[in-house]
Amino acid sequence: MAAxxxxxxxxxxxxxxxxxxxxxxTMESGTLGLLGPNGAGKSTLLKVLLGILxxxxxxxxxxxxxxxxxxRLRRVIGYMSEADALIPGMTGIDYVSFAGELAGLSRxxxxxxxxxxxxxxxxxxxxxxxxxxxxTGMKQRIKLAQALIHDPPLLFLDExxxxxxxxxxxxxxxxxxxxxKNHGKSFLLCTHLLGDxxxxxxxxxxxxxxxxxxxxxxxSLSRTIPSEFRVRLLQIPPDSVLPNHWKPEGDxxxxxxxxxxxxxxxxxxxxxxxxxxxxxxxxxxSQIGAIVAHISPRHEDLRERFAQILAEAGGGxxxxxxxxxxxxxxxxxxxxxxx
Amino acid sequence: xxxxLREQGTPSMGDFLEYRPYRGRLRGPMSAVxxxxxxxxxxxxRRKLFWGLYLLGLIIFFxxxxxxxxxxxxxSQDSGQAIRVGPFARIPRKEMxxxxxxMLKMDGSPGMFHNFLQTQGSIVMVIFxxxxxxxxxxxxxxxxFPFYFSKPIGILHYLLGKGLAAAVLLNMLTTIPALILxxxxxxxxxxxxxxxxxxxxxxxxxxxxxxxxGLVPLLLASSAGxxxxxxIAMFWIFSFLFLHGVAEGLVDRLGYPANWKALDLWNDICxxxxxxxxxxxxxxxxxxxxxxxxxxxxxxxxxxxxFIYLKIRLSRVEVLR
Numbered sequence: 001m002a003a004x005x006x007x008x009x010x011x012x013x014x015x016x017x018x019x020x021x022x023x024x025x026t027m028e029s030g031t032l033g034l035l036g037p038n039g040a041g042k043s044t045l046l047k048v049l050l051g052i053l054x055x056x057x058x059x060x061x062x063x064x065x066x067x068x069x070x071x072r073l074r075r076v077i078g079y080m081s082e083a084d085a086l087i088p089g090m091t092g093i094d095y096v097s098f099a100g101e102l103a104g105l106s107r108x109x110x111x112x113x114x115x116x117x118x119x120x121x122x123x124x125x126x127x128x129x130x131x132x133x134x135x136t137g138m139k140q141r142i143k144l145a146q147a148l149i150h151d152p153p154l155l156f157l158d159e160x161x162x163x164x165x166x167x168x169x170x171x172x173x174x175x176x177x178x179x180x181k182n183h184g185k186s187f188l189l190c191t192h193l194l195g196d197x198x199x200x201x202x203x204x205x206x207x208x209x210x211x212x213x214x215x216x217x218x219x220s221l222s223r224t225i226p227s228e229f230r231v232r233l234l235q236i237p238p239d240s241v242l243p244n245h246w247k248p249e250g251d252x253x254x255x256x257x258x259x260x261x262x263x264x265x266x267x268x269x270x271x272x273x274x275x276x277x278x279x280x281x282x283x284x285x286s287q288i289g290a291i292v293a294h295i296s297p298r299h300e301d302l303r304e305r306f307a308q309i310l311a312e313a314g315g316g317x318x319x320x321x322x323x324x325x326x327x328x329x330x331x332x333x334x335x336x337x338x339x
Numbered sequence: 340x341x342x343x344l345r346e347q348g349t350p351s352m353g354d355f356l357e358y359r360p361y362r363g364r365l366r367g368p369m370s371a372v373x374x375x376x377x378x379x380x381x382x383x384x385r386r387k388l389f390w391g392l393y394l395l396g397l398i399i400f401f402x403x404x405x406x407x408x409x410x411x412x413x414x415s416q417d418s419g420q421a422i423r424v425g426p427f428a429r430i431p432r433k434e435m436x437x438x439x440x441x442m443l444k445m446d447g448s449p450g451m452f453h454n455f456l457q458t459q460g461s462i463v464m465v466i467f468x469x470x471x472x473x474x475x476x477x478x479x480x481x482x483x484f485p486f487y488f489s490k491p492i493g494i495l496h497y498l499l500g501k502g503l504a505a506a507v508l509l510n511m512l513t514t515i516p517a518l519i520l521x522x523x524x525x526x527x528x529x530x531x532x533x534x535x536x537x538x539x540x541x542x543x544x545x546x547x548x549x550x551x552x553g554l555v556p557l558l559l560a561s562s563a564g565x566x567x568x569x570x571i572a573m574f575w576i577f578s579f580l581f582l583h584g585v586a587e588g589l590v591d592r593l594g595y596p597a598n599w600k601a602l603d604l605w606n607d608i609c610x611x612x613x614x615x616x617x618x619x620x621x622x623x624x625x626x627x628x629x630x631x632x633x634x635x636x637x638x639x640x641x642x643x644x645x646f647i648y649l650k651i652r653l654s655r656v657e658v659l660r
Contacts, residue, residue: 071491079489101374102490104365151361
């Protein structure tokens with residue numbers, strides 16, 4: 001598959017001082033999550049990819065255009081910014097239509113396409129309302145509409161679910177998945193929320209201190225931890241004593257049955273081991289007279305894993321400039337698989 | 340309904356209107372300049388205040404328009420006849436013609452266009468002082484730049500678009516009405532087309548160009564720097580009223596050299612404009628004027644400095660944070 005994004009030994013920064021790279025990266029058509037703490041270099045990378053900032057060294061291609069080809073590069077990119085970036089006093093339809101004209105569409109095409117997009121994004125009822133009156137969810141959708149107006153093959157989405165309530169967030173992530181699956185849009189999702197990346201992206205990269213710390217398939221990140229189970233009990237008799245490997249956690253218990261090697265992914269042996277372990281937990285629970293209400297293998301906590309990776313790389317100490325003082329360190333990547 | 344659709348069931352509108360790829364051609368970034376200008380003007384004229392100010396500008400235009408007509412009409416009356424003005428007043432024909440021709444200069448001469456453009460220019464300055472925030476300042480205040488600069492346009496296209504909007508606004512009040520007055524004078528006159536008329540036509544365009552050159556970059560720069568209406572208005576009051584008073588006080592009252600009058604930017608622009616029109620400003624109106632080379636230097640330099648400031652200011656905009 002052709003690479004839609006390719007960076008080779010790219011270094012970028014400000015006033016000659018590098019804050020990103022050297023970075024080599026290839027993204028095939030698809031979806032890529034870009035994660036990292038504040039000051040990791042995410043915004044700098046996006047600036048370079050948008051052609052706003054020239055790299056200090058190295059080279060790269062975005063959708064067939066070399067980096068540094070300025071506004072020609074932005075013809076193949078749709079950018080949804082984190083900031084509102086709205087024009088007060090404008091209606092929704094005028095805003096999206098104006099975006100189309102800036103992107104090079106004729107006035108007629110732009111207006112027609114703006115109407116279509118606002119319908120697809122379920123904003124057709126609000127199209128003649130002023131942007132100032134839009135809710136956060138509507139603002140996010142109109143920002144997506146203006147990014148899609150010229151039908152770019154590649155989207156850069158900067159915190160697309162920022163400020164959305166859970167249902168709004170679900171709707172936005174579903175929409176992004178639909179755009180990828182049904183309409184072949186590739187996107188680079190820049191976010192602090194691991195859950196967003198897990199739901200929408202095939203691959204992810206973790207940036208810290210301007211370096212790629214981790215690049216993996218998202219599916220491979222969510223591993224099951226062998227011989228560890230989350231258990232919730234009902235009707236625990238008073239004065240009952242649980243075995244030592246039952247540790248209270250939240251409203252239930254974390255049961256660690258000791259290392260037995262291997263993982264519990266798909267082999268028959270692993271599946272048999274899970275069954276054995278489950279039986280053992282049932283038996284131990286029934287011995288004290290409790291009823292098992294819930295039992296599930298424990299998945300690796302991505303937050304913990306990323307925090308560990310960042311700590312190992314010194315990411316928590318390597319945050320730059322002003323943002324360092326406000327940064328809570330490696331644990332600032334909030335969210336997780338269950339977020 | 341066709342047989343096919345009946346068999347399939349009636350689809351809803353939503354079934355037809357799905358996301359569709361765009362198959363058309365994308366135009367170059369210069370086309371965005373016109374879109375920016377048009378949108379900026381549309382946003383400006385959504386406010387009733389600007390319609391009010393524009394109508395005020397048109398009142399002055401109609402004063403000149405009907406003044407020219409009145410002069411021609413008075414000239415066509417019997418020489419001994421007094422002309423009735425309103426229900427009671429009667430003005431001798433000769434006095435009326437002298438008043439319109441010599442005092443108000445509503446005779447289609449370069450002097451008339453100088454007066455007209457100078458008067459309209461002062462209304463343009465009021466409009467600009469109030470429009471700057473809407474045209475450019477709001478883009479800074481509301482962080483609209485990620486919207487503009489994530490599109491295939493650059494700083495130059497943005498500035499050209501905003502500048503074009505301001506230039507259209509200015510010329511709608513100055514050059515275009517002046518050209519209408521020019522053609523009116525031509526039609527009311529002898530319909531002959533001479534080299535002098537052509538020169539006057541070009542001079543009006545030249546005066547408009549000088550007003551545009553002198554005021555538009557300054558408007559963009561002051562709006563980019565100050566962003567809000569009140570500070571922008573104060574800057575314009577300082578530049579065009581306060582400095583005018585200072586220059587006049589220094590030269591005409593305190594006897595400083597005439598070159599101190601170059602502090603008055605509006606006077607400088609009008610000096611260059613009047614030179615283009617070939618009008619010698621009468622000594623009564625302008626007792627002492629600075630050297631023309633100094634005036635020309637200021638009129639050429641300030642917009643260039645404004646452009647340099649704009650370039651720096653816009654380059655420092657954080658498109659992405």
